[in-house]
Amino acid sequence: MSVLAGKVVAITGASSGIGEATGRLLAARGAAVVLGARREDRLDALVKEIRAGGGRAIACVTDVTRRADLDRLVRRAVEEFGQLDVLVSNAGIAKLGPVADVDVEGWSAMIDVNVRGVLHGIAAALPVFRRQGRGHLVTTVSTAGLKIVPSQAVYAGTKNAVRTILEALRQESTDGVLRTTSVSPGFVRTELADSIDDPGERERIRRRVEEFALDPAAVARAIGFAIEQPDDVEIGDITIRPAVQN
Numbered sequence: 001m002s003v004l005a006g007k008v009v010a011i012t013g014a015s016s017g018i019g020e021a022t023g024r025l026l027a028a029r030g031a032a033v034v035l036g037a038r039r040e041d042r043l044d045a046l047v048k049e050i051r052a053g054g055g056r057a058i059a060c061v062t063d064v065t066r067r068a069d070l071d072r073l074v075r076r077a078v079e080e081f082g083q084l085d086v087l088v089s090n091a092g093i094a095k096l097g098p099v100a101d102v103d104v105e106g107w108s109a110m111i112d113v114n115v116r117g118v119l120h121g122i123a124a125a126l127p128v129f130r131r132q133g134r135g136h137l138v139t140t141v142s143t144a145g146l147k148i149v150p151s152q153a154v155y156a157g158t159k160n161a162v163r164t165i166l167e168a169l170r171q172e173s174t175d176g177v178l179r180t181t182s183v184s185p186g187f188v189r190t191e192l193a194d195s196i197d198d199p200g201e202r203e204r205i206r207r208r209v210e211e212f213a214l215d216p217a218a219v220a221r222a223i224g225f226a227i228e229q230p231d232d233v234e235i236g237d238i239t240i241r242p243a244v245q246n
């Protein structure tokens with residue numbers, strides 16, 4: 001029997017890219033998955049696919065910028081499957097561009113989705129994890145936060161804010177109830193470039209993704225690896241990038 005059989009995993013940003021691939025992989029390995037994002041049609045299509053393969057999945061329309069939506073995502077997991085073992089806070093956007101462009105709207109949008117969205121997930125999941133006596137928070141951060149390059153300042157900042165929050169949470173939670181994992185992917189072939197408003201930056205990233213990028217399933221396997229560990233083993237950080245990425 002798969003080690004994930006019996007685990008319940010909620011995933012934000014599950015309508016495309018890394019979140020979609022993670023939902024598909026974890027369900028195939030026996031987990032019940034609760035898929036959150038704003039595009040309901042995409043979530044429904046994935047639920048249908050997983051159920052057709054004998055897996056367990058439900059969709060829950062979720063905008064991570066709204067705290068009540070995360071409360072509902074967590075509640076739906078518990079109502080439908082009796083518990084929540086893991087929350088994968090994966091939803092994210094990348095409004096890349098030089099700081100000097102002063103894209104205040106883009107900065108705010110990234111802070112709302114990439115940081116506030118993760119905090120909303122933590123706020124929703126922690127009480128359930130405490131009640132259960134166990135729980136696991138996984139976030140998708142980025143190598144952009146590890147190797148600082150121009151045009152990614154605020155995006156990288158949001159990812160490093162999340163990494164910092166998770167590390168502090170880890171140190172505050174040594175009673176064995178909570179595990180935390182930050183997964184830092186390099187270039188991955190997803191729809192993320194579509195969220196870039198600056199046309200030059202969007203094309204630059206698209207070209208790099210065409211040149212070399214991981215399949216989202218590779219990141220899903222890394223997330224699966226962290227989740228599959230026994231309860232007393234915590235994989236804190238995973239960096240995963242194309243072998244040719246500098």
Ligand code: NDP
Nearest residue numbers: 013015016017018038039063064091092187188190191192
């Ligand atoms: P995608 O654009 O394919 O996926 C992003 C997901 O986030 C979508 O499911 C989207 O769903 C969801 N999302 C966006 N805004 C919101 C919101 N307000 N509420 C809920 N969901 C939202 O890109 P990726 O799969 O690449 O991105 C997943 C994560 O991986 C992101 O955090 C990204 O920063 C990170 N990452 C990606 C890398 C890459 O090269 N692709 C590299 C490093 C990190 P919907 O629009 O339906 O709401």
